Amino acid sequence: MIEIRNVSKWYGQTQVLKDCSTHVAKGEVVVVCGPSGSGKSTLIKCVNGLEPFAQGTITVDGISVSDPKTDLPRLRARVGMVFQHFELFPHMSVEQNLVLAQVKVLGRSAEEAVARGAALLDRVGLREHAAKFPGQLSGGQQQRVAIARALAMDPICLLFDEPTSALDPEMIGEVLDVMVELAQEGMTMMCVTHEMGFARKVAKRVVFMDHGEIVEDAPTNAFFDAPASERAKTFLSRILHH
Amino acid sequence: MGEFDFSVWQPSLPFIRDGLLFTLRLTLVAMSGGIVIGTLLALARLSPIVPLARVAGAYVDLMRSIPLVLVILWFFLVIPFITGSPVGAETSAIITFTAFEAAFYCEIMRSGIQSVPRGQVNAAFALGLGQAQTMIHVILPQAVRNMLPVLLTQTIVLFQDTSLVYAIGAKDMLKAADVVGKNYNRPVEMIVLSALIYFTICFSLSLAVKQLQKRVAIIR
Numbered sequence: 001m002i003e004i005r006n007v008s009k010w011y012g013q014t015q016v017l018k019d020c021s022t023h024v025a026k027g028e029v030v031v032v033c034g035p036s037g038s039g040k041s042t043l044i045k046c047v048n049g050l051e052p053f054a055q056g057t058i059t060v061d062g063i064s065v066s067d068p069k070t071d072l073p074r075l076r077a078r079v080g081m082v083f084q085h086f087e088l089f090p091h092m093s094v095e096q097n098l099v100l101a102q103v104k105v106l107g108r109s110a111e112e113a114v115a116r117g118a119a120l121l122d123r124v125g126l127r128e129h130a131a132k133f134p135g136q137l138s139g140g141q142q143q144r145v146a147i148a149r150a151l152a153m154d155p156i157c158l159l160f161d162e163p164t165s166a167l168d169p170e171m172i173g174e175v176l177d178v179m180v181e182l183a184q185e186g187m188t189m190m191c192v193t194h195e196m197g198f199a200r201k202v203a204k205r206v207v208f209m210d211h212g213e214i215v216e217d218a219p220t221n222a223f224f225d226a227p228a229s230e231r232a233k234t235f236l237s238r239i240l241h242h
Numbered sequence: 243m244g245e246f247d248f249s250v251w252q253p254s255l256p257f258i259r260d261g262l263l264f265t266l267r268l269t270l271v272a273m274s275g276g277i278v279i280g281t282l283l284a285l286a287r288l289s290p291i292v293p294l295a296r297v298a299g300a301y302v303d304l305m306r307s308i309p310l311v312l313v314i315l316w317f318f319l320v321i322p323f324i325t326g327s328p329v330g331a332e333t334s335a336i337i338t339f340t341a342f343e344a345a346f347y348c349e350i351m352r353s354g355i356q357s358v359p360r361g362q363v364n365a366a367f368a369l370g371l372g373q374a375q376t377m378i379h380v381i382l383p384q385a386v387r388n389m390l391p392v393l394l395t396q397t398i399v400l401f402q403d404t405s406l407v408y409a410i411g412a413k414d415m416l417k418a419a420d421v422v423g424k425n426y427n428r429p430v431e432m433i434v435l436s437a438l439i440y441f442t443i444c445f446s447l448s449l450a451v452k453q454l455q456k457r458v459a460i461i462r
Contacts, residue, residue, distance in 0.1 A: 045364075048367075048368055050364050050367060050368065073367070073370045073371065073372045074370065076367060076368055076369070076370045077369065077370025078370075079368070080368075081364075081365075081368035083361060083364065083365060083368075085361055087361045087362055087364065087365035088365075089362065089365070089366075089379075089380055089384075090384065091383045091384050091387060100369070100371075100379060101369035101370055101371055104371060104375050104379065105369060105370040105371060105375075106370075149369070150368075150369075153369060153370065
């Protein structure tokens with residue numbers, strides 16, 4: 001589904017991605033982790049072309065992201081993304097947040113979009129909040145709305161960029177529950193996250209990054225039980241024993 | 243002259259009303275036209291197309307570096323050359339103010355657009371919205387909301403500045419007060435009256451802006 005081959009990227013002189021290659025097969029969950037500044041967020045933003053990259057190729061469902069001939073908005077409409085800071089549109093109600101792209105991008109009728117939105121809000125447990133504005137919701141609720149907004153586009157895969165990093169600890173669970181459910185239903189997911197419990201539960205593989213490089217790309221159990229590199233060992237001991 | 247005689251205010255009212263109506267019309271047209279053209283200028287200034295950004299930037303810098311009264315006189319003399327026929331002081335004033343205010347609204351809209359976080363653009367793009375859709379549905383509504391108090395304050399300044407059309411003889415409120423003052427030989431009383439009217443309108447508007455600012459702050 002997602003193929004990342006030899007991707008390199010520079011900010012000026014600094015190389016932020018070094019020859020990264022990995023893949024996510026259909027129905028698979030792959031967790032990307034690593035210390036801050038390791039390039040994981042940059043890499044996931046390359047997948048739907050929010051960040052350009054200088055070398056290598058990324059294809060989603062066989063379509064190249066960096067090919068100038070690719071209709072990028074059309075490709076992005078099929079790839080859902082959930083952000084660290086939710087990025088709901090603050091001037092629109094929850095319902096309008098869910099409806100906007102369905103109508104403007106997919107060309108659905110307003111009725112159809114509202115109905116689809118309502119069904120998804122129900123699913124993330126927020127039906128009664130449809131008329132509220134994002135500012136009136138807690139962080140956990142906002143992130144669940146953001147997931148519903150991405151799902152409203154009927155995406156072929158979902159990208160998560162540290163979806164729980166900006167949340168208060170007591171709200172992380174409600175967001176992870178939704179993500180676990182999606183994973184168990186067979187949604188293809190690439191998740192940048194430090195939630196190792198989530199990784200253990202649903203990830204097929206774990207990709208460990210450091211200094212812009214993919215240091216390890218291993219099946220989940222192998223990664224946790226016997227990380228091959230020193231850097232991954234150090235990272236895991238820090239994150240699991242803090 | 244001796245003592246003040248404010249009884250002149252009574253007969254002056256119809257003239258003052260007509261003048262005030264023109265002043266308000268000029269303000270409203272220059273505001274709406276200025277905001278629309280100013281937003282387009284702001285988009286041009288922020289555009290990756292360098293020549294477009296340069297031209298818009300040069301226009302804004304030019305307008306913001308010349309005293310308004312000169313622009314008013316200059317347009318009054320130049321517009322007939324372009325159109326081939328005289329357009330009258332009132333039309334000339336409306337064109338001038340729209341063109342001039344557009345430069346100021348442009349800078350307000352530009353900072354409004356830049357105040358919208360990059361993450362919002364990413365979120366819109368990630369949903370498959372195109373550049374124009376993102377601008378129209380996501381960025382501009384937030385930019386206007388963030389800048390609303392400044393946009394309205396600029397409009398209050400604009401309302402006061404319309405009195406400068408006096409320079410080309412357009413019949414605004416100040417001109418009406420001036421004419422009545424001369425006819426009745428009561429110039430001071432008429433200037434006091436127009437000052438009072440300007441003050442009342444501007445002061446109530448700025449109180450309204452303050453209220454609005456509070457409400458917008460709560461919504462956010």
